[in-house]
Amino acid sequence: MVTRLSNFFLRTLREDPAGAEVASHKLLIRAGYIRPQAAGIFAWLPLGLKVKAKIETVIREEMAAAGAQEVHFPALMPREAYAATGRWDEYGDLLFRLQDRKGGDYLLAPTHEEAFTLLVKDLYSSYKDLPLTIFQIQDKYRDEARPRAGLLRGREFTMKDAYSFDASDAGLDTSYMAQRDAYERIFQRLGLEYAIVQADAGAMGGSRSEEFLHPTPVGEDTFVRSEGGYAANVEAFTTAVPDAVAFDDAPEATIFDSPDTPTIETLVAHSNAVLDREVTAADTLKNVVLALRHLDGTRELVVVGIPGDREVDPKRAEVAFAPAEVETATPEDFEANPLLVKGYIGPWSPTGAVLGEESATGIRYLVDPRVSEGTSWITGANIDQKHAYSVIAGRDFEADGIVEIANVRDGDPAPDGSGPVSLARGMEIGHVFQLGRKYAEALGLKVLDENGKLVTVTMGSYGIGVTRILAIIAELNNDDKGLIWPASVAPFDVHVVAAGRDQIAFEVAEKAAADLEAAGLDVLYDDRPKVSPGVKFGDAELVGVPHVLVVGRGAADGQVELWDRRTGEREALSLDAALERLRG
C-alpha cells in the first residue's frame, strides 16, 4: 500500500528544536522521526519506526546467520541477581531503581548479563548443551547525568545484546569470533565504515575486548592505529616498555638549586642554564598527585611519575584506576602531607626511600612504563626550590607499580611493534567482549564436563546500540537541507512528489507510485493537494528518502524529474525511463 502524505502521521518542523546541538538530534526531530518525551527519552513516529525496524532486521538476519537465537527479557528486573554480582551498587546513579507495592527492590535493566546467566543456569547443565549464543533486541535504561545529543546518549535506548556461553576458553574464542564476524557484516550492510580497536576490558574483568568505531572527526572516542594493523581505543593503548638500560657507569644523583621552577617549562629552562647539556621536557620526570575515591568511600592519595613531555589523559586515568574514581588533589591534601612539596615532588615511596629525606608517608608511588629500569631523570628533590639530576629508576628509586595514565601521541610506537601510531577520532558502534567467568562465578553457572566434573561456564557479551546506530547514520548522512538515508535503512525507497496544480500531474504521480509499489518498492507519495511545490520539495529533502520522483508540469508529455538526494543530481527524463531506473 502506497503511503500518502495527505494522511501520513508526519509534520515536519521549520525550526530546530530547543536544546538540540548535534545534527542527528535536530534533523530526526525536524523531519518527524522522533519526539522528545523527557530528557533523553523519545517517542518514535512512523518514519523513525520504519528506519529502526530496518536496522533491526539487518541485525536479526546476521544474528541468525551466526547461530544466535533470540529471546526477550523484561526491562523491569528484580534486584537479587544484580546484587549478587555487585552491579546493583556499582552502577550508582546510572541505575533507575524502584520498589513494587510490597517493597521489593527492582531496577530498569541497563544491560542483562545477570539475567542471561541465570536463564542458562536454569535450563542447561552439561557441556553438551554448549556452545550457546542468545540475544535480544530490547529497550534499556540508564539514568545518564547529562543525557545529550538526542539518541546518541539517551536514557532509554534500544540495544541488541548477545551473550555466549562456552565450557572452554577455546569455545569462547570461537563464539566471540562468530559475533565479531557478524558485526562486520552488519556494519557493512548498514554502510557504516568501521575500525575494530582493542578496548579496555576494565572493571568487567574480561580478557578480550574490542570496539567497533566509526572513524569520524566528530567522534567522541579517540583511538590509535598503526600502518602495521594495530588499533586500540586510546584507553586500551599500552606503551611499549623500553629494554632495561645498564646504569653501572652512570653518575650519581645530584641535587641542585632550582629556585622558582615549579613547572616543567621553568625547570627545563633552568636546567639548560645551569647544567652543561641540552635538556628537553622528555628528560624530566613529572610527579603528579592524584586522589582516588574507592568504592567503599575511602580516599587515597597516589603520586604518579610520568615523563615531563606528557600530560595525564583523564580517560586513561579513569580506566587505569577503575573502579576507583580519580579526583584532583586539593590544597588541603598538600597541607595534610607536608612531605609533598608542591612543584618539587620527586620519586616517592611509602617505604621511605625518597630523595632529600628518609620518610614513610604511606603514599603509593606509581610510574609510567617509560620510567623503566636504568632510565635517568631530572626530577624534584622533595625539597622546596630544589631538583636533582641523574636520578635513575631502579637505582635511586623503586616504584610501587606501573600505571598508564599519560597521553598517547602521534608517532608513539605500537606495542606490537607494528610501527608508529596515529591518533584518530571515532564513534562507538559496537562492542564485543570476552566476559570470561566473572558472571558465571558470581551466579553459580556451572556445567558437567566430559569427565562429569563441574566447570564454570565462560561467557562473552556483544552489544550494538540500535537507536544509537540510527542516530549515527543520521549524523553521518545529512546536509543543510536535511537527512540523506543510505538505501539499506531508508524509511522508503522512493518519494514521489506531485508538484503543481495540474490534475494530470496528480494522476500520473498516483499511477507511478502504484507501479513502483507493485514492483516491490516502498513508496511515500506526496499527494497533498494544496501544498506548494516548494514546500513539498523542502519536505522531501528534509525527510531524506534516497530517490525523489517529481511529477510536475511535464506530466502531460510524460516527462518527470528524478532527483538523487545524496548527489543532488536532478535529471529530466521520461516517466518510463525513470520507473525503469527506480525498479532497478
Place this chain on the structure above:
Amino acid sequence: MVTRLSNFFLRTLREDPAGAEVASHKLLIRAGYIRPQAAGIFAWLPLGLKVKAKIETVIREEMAAAGAQEVHFPALMPREAYAATGRWDEYGDLLFRLQDRKGGDYLLAPTHEEAFTLLVKDLYSSYKDLPLTIFQIQDKYRDEARPRAGLLRGREFTMKDAYSFDASDAGLDTSYMAQRDAYERIFQRLGLEYAIVQADAGAMGGSRSEEFLHPTPVGEDTFVRSEGGYAANVEAFTTAVPDAVAFDDAPEATIFDSPDTPTIETLVAHSNAVLDREVTAADTLKNVVLALRHLDGTRELVVVGIPGDREVDPKRAEVAFAPAEVETATPEDFEANPLLVKGYIGPWSPTGAVLGEESATGIRYLVDPRVSEGTSWITGANIDQKHAYSVIAGRDFEADGIVEIANVRDGDPAPDGSGPVSLARGMEIGHVFQLGRKYAEALGLKVLDENGKLVTVTMGSYGIGVTRILAIIAELNNDDKGLIWPASVAPFDVHVVAAGRDQIAFEVAEKAAADLEAAGLDVLYDDRPKVSPGVKFGDAELVGVPHVLVVGRGAADGQVELWDRRTGEREALSLDAALERLRG
C-alpha cells in the same frame, strides 16, 4: 534454515512449575515458551517469541488495513501528563512509580492515553489533519496486587493500544467502527471465537464501550446475551425500568409486628403467616447498607433498596460507585447511626421522610431501577422488630437516586426489548472504547474547525493484550499431553522427528525437513542423536506444533507417520504423500 532441536535453546520440563494453577501458565513454562523472572514478570524464550511475533504480525496487518499508523512510546514516562488527567493518583498502587537522579517523578506507563493526546497536540492543529488513528505494540506495566495465572494477569505485558482522534462525534463513530471491524478480523484470523458485549464506560467518562469476550466456562468475566442480539458485560447490563404504576387506590402503608425477622427468608415466612395474601421474596424490599471510600479518603454510608429476591453483585456495585471503593458496613457504622435498625431498615432519606420516625440522617437512599414509581413493597419500618406493607415508591418514600448493583439473572429482560437474557462466562480479549473528550480537555488538545473556531478533539481507545491473547490461545488449546497451537500462530508449521537409531531415519528426516523448509514451511527438526523416540514424541506433544512427521523404522521403505496434534490421528503413509499433504 531448519531449526534443529540438537542446538535449539529449549529444555522441556517434566514437572509443573510451582505455583502455576492454570493450564496456559503450566504448559507455556513446561514446554519452554517463557521463564518466570519475578511475580507476574516473564522472559520469552525462542519458542514463545515466535508465537508472539505471529500474533503481532496479524495485529499489525489488520491495523494497517484499518488505516492505523504505528508509533512507539517509551515505558518510562514523566509524571506531568498523568497528573493533569488525575491518573497519577487514581491508579493507586497499580502504578510503578520511580524517581530519576534529579528527583523527577516518573512512572512505568500502564497505558498511554496521555502521551498519545499530547503527541497529537504537539503536531496537529486543524480539523483537516483528522481523522487520525495511531497505535503501538509495547510493553506495559501494572503492579497487580495478586499477579496470577501466568501471562493472563502479569505485571508486565505486551499490548497493542490504538487511539483515534476526530473533530466530531460522527468522526469518532467511524474511527471506532474501523477499529471494531479490525478486531473482528484479528480474532477471526487468530481462531478466537468472540462475543462483542457492551461494557461499562465507567470512570473513563466515555460514551460507548464494548468488550470482545471469548465465551468459555472458565472465563473470569460474566456477560449476558439475548436471542435478539443484545449482549453486555454483566457490569454494563442495565435493567429495563417498568412503567410507572398508578397508586391512587392503593391501601395505606401499614406497620406490623414482625419479631425475629431480620432476613428476607424469615420476613417472607412471617408475612405469609400474618398477611392475607401470598408473599414471595420479590414482594419485599431489602435495604442494604454500604460504605463508600471516596478518592479523597472520606467514607460515606449509603442505603440501597433492592428487591428481596436479588443479591448485591459486588462487581456491579464496584462499577456503579466507581471511582469510590465499596466496603461492607461495620458494627461500628451501625452503632454510630442508631437510626439504622439492623434487620428492619426501611426506605431512608436524608430529608427525613422515613417510615417510623421523622429524622434527617444525612445518609443517601438509593434504589434499584425496579423500585419504580407506584411499586408496592413489604419492607423494614426502621423500628426494631417491625416491618410495613403497602409501602409505595413515590408515595411513601422518594429515593435520592437509582443505582444498579443487584445481580442479573437468567431470564431478566434485555433493556433493548430483545427478549430474556441468559448468563455466560468469557475471557476479555479486546476492548474498544469511545473516550470522548475527557483526555483532550484535560490536556488541551483542540483543533481549528471549518469556521476557524477551536474545538476539542474527541478520542477513542482500543486495546488488545498481545501476551494475554497468547495465553488465552494456549489456555483454550491444550490437552493432558501439552499445547495444541492453531496453525495461524504455531511457532512452527511442522515438527519432524527422527525416531530410533537407524542412520537412514536421520538421513530421510533431514532431507524431509529441508524439503519442507524449501517449500516455505517453518520446520522444527528433532535431530537429537541419543534421545529415545518416547522422549521425542513427548516433547513434540508438549510443544504443540500442529503437524508431526515421524520418520522411524519405516524410513528405509519410504514409510513415515503423520500425526495431527489436534485430533491425535496418526496415519502411516509414504514420505512423498506426507510431504505432499504438508506442503498443502
